[in-house]
Amino acid sequence: MSSELRELIEGIDPPDPAVVKRAGIRQARLTKPPGSLGRLEEISVRLAGIFGSTRPVVKGRSLVIAAGDHGVVAQGVTAYPQEITGQMVLNFLAGGAAVTAMTRSLGVDVTVVDAGVKSGLPEHPGLISLRIGAGTADISMGPAMSREQAERCVLEGARIGANVAGSGSGLVATGDMGIGNTTPSSAITAAITGMPPEVTTGRGTGRNAHELKHKTEVVARALAVNDPDTEDPIDVLGKVGGFEIGVLSGVMLGAASRGSAVVIDGFISGAAALIATGLCPASGDYLFAGHRSAEAGHSIVLDHLGLEPILDLDMRLGEGTGAVLAMSIVEAAAACLAEMATFDEAGVSDAEPEKIHGK
Numbered sequence: 001m002s003s004e005l006r007e008l009i010e011g012i013d014p015p016d017p018a019v020v021k022r023a024g025i026r027q028a029r030l031t032k033p034p035g036s037l038g039r040l041e042e043i044s045v046r047l048a049g050i051f052g053s054t055r056p057v058v059k060g061r062s063l064v065i066a067a068g069d070h071g072v073v074a075q076g077v078t079a080y081p082q083e084i085t086g087q088m089v090l091n092f093l094a095g096g097a098a099v100t101a102m103t104r105s106l107g108v109d110v111t112v113v114d115a116g117v118k119s120g121l122p123e124h125p126g127l128i129s130l131r132i133g134a135g136t137a138d139i140s141m142g143p144a145m146s147r148e149q150a151e152r153c154v155l156e157g158a159r160i161g162a163n164v165a166g167s168g169s170g171l172v173a174t175g176d177m178g179i180g181n182t183t184p185s186s187a188i189t190a191a192i193t194g195m196p197p198e199v200t201t202g203r204g205t206g207r208n209a210h211e212l213k214h215k216t217e218v219v220a221r222a223l224a225v226n227d228p229d230t231e232d233p234i235d236v237l238g239k240v241g242g243f244e245i246g247v248l249s250g251v252m253l254g255a256a257s258r259g260s261a262v263v264i265d266g267f268i269s270g271a272a273a274l275i276a277t278g279l280c281p282a283s284g285d286y287l288f289a290g291h292r293s294a295e296a297g298h299s300i301v302l303d304h305l306g307l308e309p310i311l312d313l314d315m316r317l318g319e320g321t322g323a324v325l326a327m328s329i330v331e332a333a334a335a336c337l338a339e340m341a342t343f344d345e346a347g348v349s350d351a352e353p354e355k356i357h358g359k
Contacts, residue, residue: 005151015285023337047333065175066176067115067117070180071136075218103324141225156250172260192236
């Protein structure tokens with residue numbers, strides 16, 4: 001591990017437990033029956049710890065979409081041509097994608113990153129061109145990338161994450177684009193969670209039963225050929241990952257280092273979160289699961305991370321769509337904790353203690 005990556009990891013501290021405790025006390029005294037806001041209460045208290053304030057205020061909302069191509073598409077793991085990755089990046093920049101329609105509606109800033117798209121992309125003021133490589137190598141035949149490239153993905157992503165987070169106390173969402181990227185995500189999930197490819201591998205872009213079996217075999221072959229070190233997240237990323245997955249891992253670490261919360265999207269962002277939390281367990285405390293993807297392996301990722309999805313809408317588009325939708329809920333939860341009055345502040349009579357305890 002490079003000194004720069006080690007310094008990044010060491011700079012991420014867990015949220016302040018004292019603030020979390022005080023926020024929980026304040027939450028319990030707000031003018032409502034305890035627990036009546038359901039999971040919004042837990043979300044708000046977690047956010048208070050991340051922001052370091054019992055009255056958390058979201059300063060800004062940003063989405064980072066990272067795009068990359070994958071050599072493993074040569075194995076027929078997807079029905080879609082690889083050219084779509086670059087075409088969709090242009091669609092993001094033109095504002096014609098599902099997620100950009102959502103971000104316009106919800107007031108979320110968008111950053112688009114070419115992490116490693118195979119086709120060349122024109123310069124654009126809204127595009128960050130990292131281009132770690134022209135797509136990864138075929139993971140069923142050898143490593144996706146070199147270790148140096150894997151570390152560069154994370155470090156470049158961290159710089160982007162820190163930049164969009166600014167001075168902290170914001171929400172940063174992660175989104176992806178990459179034809180074939182459910183295959184490396186399945187491999188990463190199997191490697192890190194220890195679950196077999198048969199359960200981490202899903203249908204992706206509409207594979208039938210026969211095609212799913214083939215895709216699962218490709219994931220199993222990638223793991224056998226590369227034998228990633230499950231105790232070394234950079235090794236896993238380098239051997240069976242993707243450029244955009246590595247960049248998103250870094251975005252999570254960079255945003256956490258600035259004290260911002262990260263709302264992760266679906267399966268690909270989940271795989272990136274496995275890398276990020278493997279490198280820095282404390283970063284997991286900064287993560288919220290925007291939604292539960294319909295992709296099979298995503299529930300395994302969420303269980304491993306210990307995250308409950310905020311939404312469950314049977315979505316599997318990627319792009320950051322689920323994360324962007326969930327950001328409004330996270331911000332609303334923060335507003336309730338920050339702006340609601342307590343019983344004492346409002347001069348409202350609280351429930352009698354004996355009634356609370358059922359006496």
